[in-house]
Amino acid sequence: MYLNTHSFYSLRYGTVAPETLLQQAEQLGIPAFALTDINSTSASLEFVRLATKYKIKPVLGVDFRNGVQQQFVMLAKNNEGFYRINTYLSEFLHQEKFVVPKKAKELKDTFVIYPFQSDLRILEENEFIGIKPSDLNQLKFSAWQDHLSKLVILKTVSFGDKKGFNAHRLLRAIDNNTLLSKLPASEQGNHVDVMFPEVLLKEIFKAYPQLIENTQRLLDVCHIVFDFSGNVPKNQKTYTKSEELDFKLLRKLAYKGLHYRYKKIGERVFERLEKELTIIKEKQFVSYFLINWKVLKYARSKGYFYVGRGSGANSLVAYLLRITDVDPIELDLYFERFINLYRANPPDFDIDFSWRDRDDIIQFIFKRFPHTALIAVYNTFKFRASVREIGKVFGLPKEEIDKLSSGQYIQEKLDKMSRLVLVYSKLIQGFPNYLGIHAGGILIAEKPIQYYTATFLPPKGFSTTMFDMHVAEDVGLYKFDVLSQRGLGKIKEAIDIVKYNHPDHPDIDIHDIKRFKEDEKIKHLLRNAKAIGCFYVESPAMRMLLKKLQVDNYIGLVAASSVIRPGVAKSGMMREYILRYRNPSRRKDAHPTMLDIMPETYGVMVYQEDVIKVAHYFGGLTLGEADMLRRGMSGKFRSREEFLKVKNQFFENCKSSGKDDALTAEIWRQIESFAGYAFAKGHSASYAVESYQSLFLKAYYPLEYMVATINNSGGFYRPEYYLHEARMHGGIIHPPDINKSYAQNFIEGKHIYLGFMMLHAFESQNAKKIIRERERNGLFLNLDDFIDRVPIGLEQLILLIKVNAFRFCNPNKRELLWEAYMKVHKIEMEEHIQTLFKSEKVNYKTPVLTSSMLEDAFDEIQYLDFPLCDPFMLLAEPVQTEIFAKDLYQYVGKNVTVYGYYVTVKKTVTSKGDLMYFGTFVDEKGDHIDTVHFPQAARKNLFRGRGIYRLTGKVTEEFDCVTIEVDDMEKLAIVQDPRYAEEKKS
Structure with missing residues (x-):
């Protein structure tokens, strides 16, 4: 009814x-x-x-x-x-x-x-x-x-x-x-x-x-039927319109790839290849491989860089088709993680492209395959945001809304209206609010997408489903992941910059990973954790882990990228892995079965497939049950009941095989800690490949690589820190220059000229005007010449003068500012019309004015967000530093005071719910100082943004990694801004 x-x-x-x-x-x-x-x-x-x-x-x-x-x-x-x-x-x-x-x-x-x-x-x-x-x-x-x-x-x-009706009205x-x-x-x-x-x-x-x-x-x-069994994928069924021809093509491409990938082909490779081909055909995943192959063939034809990740990296066929660059034979990647007869859904191929290239790839997919759509995500009402929204419609004052949304209130003292806000905010929490777009998921279906859902059109114009990836998978539509990654843009641009800055150097083969793995300079960077700018290995946590492990090889880096994941750390096995890595005698503590299953990681579960191996060999689960476990760990599982059955089966199997209850419980605890956080080994290996490419560029072309890093929106750190890194490698940093700079940063020899993109409030259209005029009619001679040739407003011109963009024609920017005020304020902003004769500018007598380095620094802070000089020079009272970062290992166990310029801080929560922090600073010589701020110290000493801090605390050392447990911290005062100091005097 x-x-x-x-x-x-x-x-x-x-x-x-x-x-x-x-x-x-x-x-x-x-x-x-x-x-x-x-x-x-x-x-x-x-x-x-x-x-x-x-x-x-x-x-x-x-x-x-x-x-x-x-x-x-x-x-x-x-x-x-x-x-x-x-x-x-x-x-x-x-x-x-x-x-x-x-x-x-x-x-x-x-x-x-x-x-x-x-x-x-x-x-x-x-x-x-x-x-x-x-x-x-x-x-x-x-x-x-x-x-x-x-x-x-x-x-x-x-x-x-x-x-529910009341919630509806809200x-x-x-x-x-x-x-x-x-x-x-x-x-x-x-x-x-x-x-x-x-x-x-x-x-x-x-x-x-x-x-x-x-x-x-x-x-x-009315009668509706959909198949939710998952037995038959609903993706595009064939690539060539014939299943038989599809398989012949896949086999042909795979065997052709053998000669590209291997100099010597052993029996092990042939056996693995035939085994994979058989199962791919049986599971009807042939077209899935061929579609990925076609997309990446197009990408290579356009010169686009890409990295193939996900569980598909465990596949030899994927390696031979150049979908991934990870050799599963070399790494002994677990084939059953990638695909097995019990697995209904195809393997994941997460293909990363440069952010500059991704839209063209998506455009190609939409043109090449008829039934294509992006996948939606449900953006839901979050509690705090709901409190704000409902507070507003109830008409509560901002102060009250802030108090409620931050949780800083006493429940008993709230009035009726405030309580209603909290009640209904909890009620609508999790309700879908609007549809967004999945980060990279694309469906390529056999039938039109509208057979399953209506589609909407986001701003970029790509048709998008109205359901998410979980619903798509339920009905047998498995996504292709086409993702955007800044790191690939960095690599590609760095190579282009090297070609320009070193035209006499031979071309770089960035795909020669085997050579990179043996390169001594790269090994040195890894061992000493000098990887700033190099993909995920640059973060403070990864830098410290690399120091602890002293990793200098590919296998070690693959393991490190997975060891640092929350699952391994949470289970306590990251520390155990480090101990066993550094101390071979400790490896005998591993349970024999665990050591036998995972000899490479000394009996420690590090990768997602390790968990599957343990479940299968230690816990006696079938591969079908282990696949349920895999889906549960990846966060894609929908039925907790089935997951619970797997857990019960694990314990029953262990008991019936005579395993100790305490050991079984401990192993399961470790398994559970992986939920939602585990990396497949092939995934980690793909990351490691990209890291080696970055490390090569950093080792041999650090300045060019840092410029490319900033031009591609950096990475873990702010642009200022990458410029600091360039300076540490001999780079000479210049502010934007109207005769040298482009929109992005530019390097000439060792000289790095900041781009106009670095200037806050500088309009991109003005940058284009400057560059276009300079390329057409030559360099600017002076301020008058610039004013004649570039239509630009007074405020924008002042900004350029204040950051010393005209320093080539007059070192005294105050005099230039005075001239600009006199000559530009009445000019209308139109495109200039070229005349046969130039009208001569009226020259005013400029008063004698002076400017200083300090004034430059504060202008740079205002317009660039950081000074180009040493920040220690801006301190109100210079510090007498006796201990530097490189000396700290001599003071282990002792209290010291050091001075550091703030780089970044990571906030975390203890098991008791208290806030604590991990800080990163650089000392006056530019070296890292790593700090730990336990809850008591964190409450007492607050971080107050960028600047130089005096840090006092105990020096500790763990696995050759030195940190300071901070007891006392104070941000030091800087000199008064000279630009306003003089105004006050007058």
Whole structure:
């Protein structure tokens, strides 16, 4: 009897989760109902999947509305009808302005229901008028009384109960950006829009039995079926339109790749290849490999850099097809992690591209493959944000909202309104708020995407599904991951910069990873953790881990990238791994079975496949059960019940095989700590390959690499720190220069000229004007010449002068500023028209003015966000430093005082919930000082932003890694800003 039911995917309107609707229907004895979310099919597949669990027949449709004004409801008679409804809805969602007409488009295999108030008089065979309970009195006096065959019950359901209706009103107020007290009734649903027993609904309409029959007939006729078994992928089935030809092509490409990848091909390689090909064919994943191959073939033809990651990196076939650069034979990658007969979904290929190239790759995929769409993500209401939104619609003052959202209140002292804000913020927490786009997920389906969902069109213009990756996987649509990564942009640009700055050097083969692995300079950087700018190995935590491990080889770096993940650290096994790495005699402490399973990591679980191996060999789980464990660890698992079964089976198997209960419990504890955090070994290996490419450039071309790093938005640190690193390698840093600089940073020999992009508040259009004019008509001669040739406003010109962009023509910028004020303030900002003769500028007598290094430093802080001079020179009182970072190892166990310039800080929470920090500073000589701030010290000594700090504390050492446990910390005062000091004097 319910043909118009909304879930909370009727965004900022409905307040019931799809499964809750099914639960309510089951309790109320409702055998079938239609889910018709407002302008959305986000919940449709999930609704159908869950309906079986509650023994309810699902019907799908859409409530087409303009805002909250219902135009009509469409129901799908079958899957073809659902496809047509999705296509129709997509047409509106792809338009700039969403407007639904009063009359629905004629679509085969659909039913259309118009609201009773509709002025339509002529209906098609599949069209009906919907009667709400509140319409019954009017119906008695309506002409439709004589056409009962065209009438159906249209009872709307949008909320679960009164509290749900209240939440709905709040959501409507948020959506309309208005106070709840001013929310118009026309923008709200009705408080009676709840589900009640079918018997009661029939009782309301008992005077019109034909309406009940008509409504039941529609529910009976509608029939939707989707396969959620996962046995058959719904991705594009073939690449060549023939499964047989697909497999022949895959085999041909794989065998061709053998000669590209290996100089000597052993029997082990052939056996592995044939084993993989057999299973890939059996699991119907052939087209998945070929589509990835085609995309990357295009990428190589365009000269785009990429890195293939994910579990697919465990595959020899992927390595031979150049989808990844990780050799699974060399690393002994566990094939069953990548793919096995129990695995329903294809392996993950996470393909990273430069942020500059990714959009073109996506464009290629959309053009090359017909049924393509990006995947959505549900951006949900978070508690703190909800407190702010609901506080605003209740009209609470900002101070009260701040107090509630920060949690700084005493519950008992809150007034009724504030308590309501908290209650309803918790209620809507987790509700979908709006649809976003998955970071890189793309679907390439066999059938049109609209067979499964409607699509919307985000700003970049790529069609996007209305459901997320979990729903897609449930129905057998597995994503292709095309991701954006700044690190690849750095590598590519660094190579281009090297070609320009060192034209006599031979071309760099950045893919010669085997040579990089043996390079002594790279080994030195790794051993000494001198990897600033080099992908993930640059972070303070990774730098300290590399020091502790003294890693200087590929295998060690692969392990380190996974050891540092929260799962290994949380289980306590990161420390154990370090101990066993450094002290071979400790390795005998490992359980023999664990050591046998993982000899390379000394019996310590480091990778995701280690967990699978342990579950299989130690816990006796089948590969099918181990695959459930893998999905559970990756955060993609949907059924906790099945995961619990796997856990119980693990313990039962261990008990029956005579393993000690305490040992079993400890091993399971370690397994559980990996949940959501485990790296596949192939994934870590892919990261290590990119790190080696970065390390090579850093080792041989550090200045060029640092310039490329900043030009590609850096990495873990601020631009200032990468410039510091360049300076440590002999770089000479110059502020922007109108005759040397470009939009991005530029290097000439050892001289690095900052780009106009580094200047706050400098307009990019002005940068383009300067560069274009300079390239057309030569260098600028002086300020007058610049003013003549570049139309630029006074404020923008002053900015350039203050950062010394005109230093070539007059070292005294104060005099230049005076001239600029006199000559530019009346000039209109238009493109200059070239004349035959230049009019001579009036030259004013410039007063004698002086400027200083300190003034330059403060101008740089204002416009660049950091000074180009040594920050220690800006201290109000110079410090007498006796102990530097390189000396700290001599003071282990002693209290010291050192001075450091703030680089970064990491906040963390102890097991007791207390805040503590890990700090990174550089001393006056530019070397790192690492600090630990335990809760007591952290409460007492607050970080106060950038600047120089006096740090006092105890020097500690662990595995050759020296840190200071800070007891006392003070940010030191800098000199007064001379630009304002003189103003005060005058």
